[in-house]
Amino acid sequence: MEADLLLCDHAEAINGKLYIMGAAWNLLQAPGQAINVALAIVVKVAWDEADQGHDLIAELLDADGERIMINGEPVAPSGRFELGRPPGLKPGSTLNMPLAFNLTGLVLGVGQYEWRLTIDGETVARAPFAVVEPFAVA
Numbered sequence: 088m089e090a091d092l093l094l095c096d097h098a099e100a101i102n103g104k105l106y107i108m109g110a111a112w113n114l115l116q117a118p119g120q121a122i123n124v125a126l127a128i129v130v131k132v133a134w135d136e137a138d139q140g141h142d143l144i145a146e147l148l149d150a151d152g153e154r155i156m157i158n159g160e161p162v163a164p165s166g167r168f169e170l171g172r173p174p175g176l177k178p179g180s181t182l183n184m185p186l187a188f189n190l191t192g193l194v195l196g197v198g199q200y201e202w203r204l205t206i207d208g209e210t211v212a213r214a215p216f217a218v219v220e221p222f223a224v225a
Contacts, residue, residue: 088141089131092204092212098127098187105129105185113214116221121192126164126202128186128212134179137172143206145188150199157193164188 096109107127115122126145144165147155154161170184195218204212 088133088136088206088209088211090204090206090211091129091131092145092202092214093127094202094214094216095125095127096123097189098125100185100187103183103185105187113216115195115216115218117195118197118218118220119194121194123189123191124193125190126186126188126204126214128188128204130168130170130184130186130206130211132170132182132184134172134176134181137170137176137182140167140169141207142167143186143204146203146205148201148203152201155195155200162190162193164190 093107093110094112095107098108099106105127107125110127128145130143142165144163147162149155154163156162168184170182172182176182197218197220199215199217201216202214203210
């Protein structure tokens with residue numbers, strides 16, 4: 088299975104489409120401040136992987152690959168999905184499934200981070216980013 092993962096300020100998945108605001112960033116200038124982060128995801132389900140259940144998890148990791156924890160819980164939205172195969176879909180076709188996870192009030196220190204998207208135990212997408220001190224734009 089394959090997927091695309093995009094970091095953004097806000098995302099919604101409605102009627103099979105993604106609506107995204109403030110997308111494609113990889114630097115945050117807000118160390119120690121509460122921020123809102125969204126994950127815009129498109130899972131590409133192969134014809135032969137449709138009509139069966141799959142487990143998905145998006146984990147926020149630090150530079151050492153360790154899970155980020157808040158209040159003793161990992162920052163790791165997850166769920167189980169099953170995408171039905173429409174009648175008449177030809178073998179070999181791919182089905183897209185858009186997803187959006189919005190997280191509010193996330194506080195991170197200066198450093199390197201990564202969102203890692205895993206489906207059925209296999210890493211299918213990564214989105215690295217950094218939290219940096221604010222800098223002046225000349």
